[in-house]
Amino acid sequence: MSSSRSPLAPSGFPELPVIAGVTLRVARARYKTWDRCDLTFAALDPGTSVAGVLTQSKCPSPEVEWCRKVLPLGTARALVVNAGNSNAFTGNRGRAAVEAIAARVAGATGCQPSDVLVASTGVIGVPLPIDKAEAGLDAAFAAPVCGWEDAAATIMTTDTFAKAATTSAIVDGRTINLVGIIKGSGMIAPDMATMLGFIFTDAAVEPGFLQAALDAANRTTFSCITVDGDTSTSDTVLAFATGKAGNAPLARADDPGADAFAAALGDLCRQLAQLVVRDGEGATKFVEIAVTGAESDASAHRIAMSIANSPLVKTAIAGEDANWGRVVMAVGKAGEPAERDRLAIRFGDTQVAAGGLAVEGYDEAPVAAHLKGSDIEIGVDLGLGDGRATVWTCDLTHGYISINADYRS
Numbered sequence: 001m002s003s004s005r006s007p008l009a010p011s012g013f014p015e016l017p018v019i020a021g022v023t024l025r026v027a028r029a030r031y032k033t034w035d036r037c038d039l040t041f042a043a044l045d046p047g048t049s050v051a052g053v054l055t056q057s058k059c060p061s062p063e064v065e066w067c068r069k070v071l072p073l074g075t076a077r078a079l080v081v082n083a084g085n086s087n088a089f090t091g092n093r094g095r096a097a098v099e100a101i102a103a104r105v106a107g108a109t110g111c112q113p114s115d116v117l118v119a120s121t122g123v124i125g126v127p128l129p130i131d132k133a134e135a136g137l138d139a140a141f142a143a144p145v146c147g148w149e150d151a152a153a154t155i156m157t158t159d160t161f162a163k164a165a166t167t168s169a170i171v172d173g174r175t176i177n178l179v180g181i182i183k184g185s186g187m188i189a190p191d192m193a194t195m196l197g198f199i200f201t202d203a204a205v206e207p208g209f210l211q212a213a214l215d216a217a218n219r220t221t222f223s224c225i226t227v228d229g230d231t232s233t234s235d236t237v238l239a240f241a242t243g244k245a246g247n248a249p250l251a252r253a254d255d256p257g258a259d260a261f262a263a264a265l266g267d268l269c270r271q272l273a274q275l276v277v278r279d280g281e282g283a284t285k286f287v288e289i290a291v292t293g294a295e296s297d298a299s300a301h302r303i304a305m306s307i308a309n310s311p312l313v314k315t316a317i318a319g320e321d322a323n324w325g326r327v328v329m330a331v332g333k334a335g336e337p338a339e340r341d342r343l344a345i346r347f348g349d350t351q352v353a354a355g356g357l358a359v360e361g362y363d364e365a366p367v368a369a370h371l372k373g374s375d376i377e378i379g380v381d382l383g384l385g386d387g388r389a390t391v392w393t394c395d396l397t398h399g400y401i402s403i404n405a406d407y408r409s
Contacts, residue, residue, distance in 0.1 A: 008278035008286050008374060008394070009161045016148045016166050017177045019200045021045035021242025025143040026154040029136025031084035031122065031129070037154040039133075041140040042079040042198070043109060048242045050076035050117065051211035053218045055235035061088035062095040063118045066102070067236060070114045074207025076240055077111035079198060080137070081155045082120040083183075087128035088233040097128040104137050119196050119236045121183060122157055152181040155196055158403055159183050159279055165271035169203075169264035171257035172247035176203035178268050184227075184276035197222070197237040197272055203261055204243035206251040213262045214239045214269075221269035224301070224391040226308045227280040228400065239265070277392045282399025285317050287376045287392065293344075294387030299336040301389035306334035307378065314396035317376055322367040324352045331380060342383030347371065 022044060026037040052071050054064050080101055087094045102113035120128060152162035164181045184195030205213075214237070222237060243249065250258045278286050289307050294300035307313055307330040316323040324345050331338055341356035348370035351359050370376065376395075 004160060006160045006279045007284055010275075010278075013149045013152075013162055014164055014166060016164055016179050019177060019179055019242065020202050020244035021048060022200050022240070024146050024148070024151045025140045026146050026150050027136050027139035027143050029082065029132045029139075031082060031132060034084070037150070038083040039136040039140055040079075040081040040151050040154045041105075041137065042151070042200075044077050044079070044240055045242055045244070046077065048076050048240050049074055049205055049207045049210050050238060050240050051207060051214045052117075052236065052238040053214060053222070055233060057233045057235070059089060059233050061086055061120060061234045062090065062098045063087060063120050064234060064236060065095070066098045066118055067238070070117065073114055075115055076117055077115035078105045078109055079117045079238065079240070080105060080119075081196060081198070082122075082128060082133065082136075083155050083157055084122040085120060085126055085128050086122045086124050086234045087120045087126075088124045090125065090127040093127040097130050097133055100130045101133050101137065104134050108137070108141050117238055119234065119238070121155065121196050121234055124233060148179060148181060152183075155181065155183045157183065158281060161279060163272065163275040163279065165268055165275065167264040167268045167271075169257070169260040171203055171245070171250065171261055174245050174247050176201060176245045176247060176261065176264075178203075178264055180268050180272045182272040182276060184279070195235060195276070199237070199239040199265070199268060201239070201241050202243070202245040203241050204245065204247050204249040205241035205261065206249055209250050209252060209255075209258065210239055210241055212253065213265050216262065217266040217269040221266065221273040224304075224389070225273045225277050226305060226391065226393050227277065227283070228396075274392055277394050280394035280400075281403045282397040282401070283394035284397060285374060285376050285395040287317060287378065287394060288390060289378045289380070289393065290388070290390045291380045291382070292388045293342075293382040293384055294389070295337045295385045296387040297389055298387070300382075300387040301391070303331055303334045303336050303338070303380065303382070304389045304391040306330045307380070308391050308393035311396055314393065317371065318395035318397045320368065320371040322347060322352070322364050322371060327378060327380065328353070331382075337384060338382055339384065344381040344383065346379040348377050
């Protein structure tokens with residue numbers, strides 16, 4: 001956790017509603033030599049549904065493998081999140097730690113181990129100490145109930161601010177609330193989700209529809225952000241629905257209120273995803289890249305990510321340099337259909353290139369002024385079809401190097 005707050009951070013932690021059926025506690029497991037809580041425990045009332053999206057890394061953590069195994073059951077009674085140690089690439093010792101955590105929680109709460117979801121974040125390659133995990137859990141069981149801000153702060157690692165958001169919707173004549181907390185700052189280029197994110201709603205939602213709604217929300221939010229092009233071994237987003245709002249359970253997309261719930265979930269995921277980018281390691285600029293006119297949405301997404309992950313584009317933005325030639329480069333290397341003489345590029349509201357060359361009479365002054373701001377927009381029109389995609393990234397500064405060069409020390 002950095003002592004210097006990101007210049008792109010919101011002014012403060014948002015006001016969030018209580019979600020009935022969710023009880024939060026935090027404790028110190030002391031996974032690292034830091035003077036802070038590093039274990040979050042969420043107890044969930046019986047009847048809670050769960051869905052999740054997990055990293056596509058071929059070297060996933062034991063926690064990801066555990067969640068992948070138990071998520072199809074669709075029920076949850078507890079969530080445990082460890083910060084400071086990702087427990088990834090730790091073999092049988094890592095798997096034993098996850099099983100010990102699930103067993104400890106099951107024994108304390110009277111649920112099945114398979115009802116316990118586990119996530120960890122931090123250094124790769126160091127087994128999670130079972131004795132610290134169990135002692136931390138015992139401390140959490142006895143700790144006073146806490147609020148969202150404490151829970152959000154406890155899951156942080158290199159984050160500079162606690163991240164959370166909320167939305168609501170009307171379902172079956174009742175107001176249902178959604179709250180999400182998330183952590184992530186570096187190693188962000190997910191194929192599914194960001195680092196660790198946890199969504200809680202009091203809506204009654206069947207597991208199958210909850211999973212479908214989360215999958216759909218993920219495709220245009222968490223899977224559309226990148227800080228550095230690196231996908232974590234631990235990426236996990238879980239959604240829990242306690243059913244305490246009392247609405248008729250949502251089971252299908254055509255159920256009354258299902259579209260309102262799905263829209264609210266999508267909005268929440270977008271807010272959370274963008275918060276991660278605003279805390280990108282060393283970031284000073286938040287960048288939205290909109291690609292239109294591609295042959296397909298998938299092609300537009302790959303081109304947008306090629307631009308967003310280009311170190312040359314990101315460093316030009318950091319230096320407030322209106323070098324649109326680097327955008328041309330990133331489009332050309334994406335391996336997707338593109339025709340040079342149809343390509344158009346804008347920075348903010350200013351068209352800088354079209355038809356394969358600079359716009360006649362192009363004035364760089366308004367672009368330079370746009371790049372001095374904190375929120376940057378880049379638009380690319382390929383002129384080939386109806387495919388479109390929007391992704392979000394940040395600039396690349398020396399701060400990113402400093403944070404990651406010193407990460408383990």
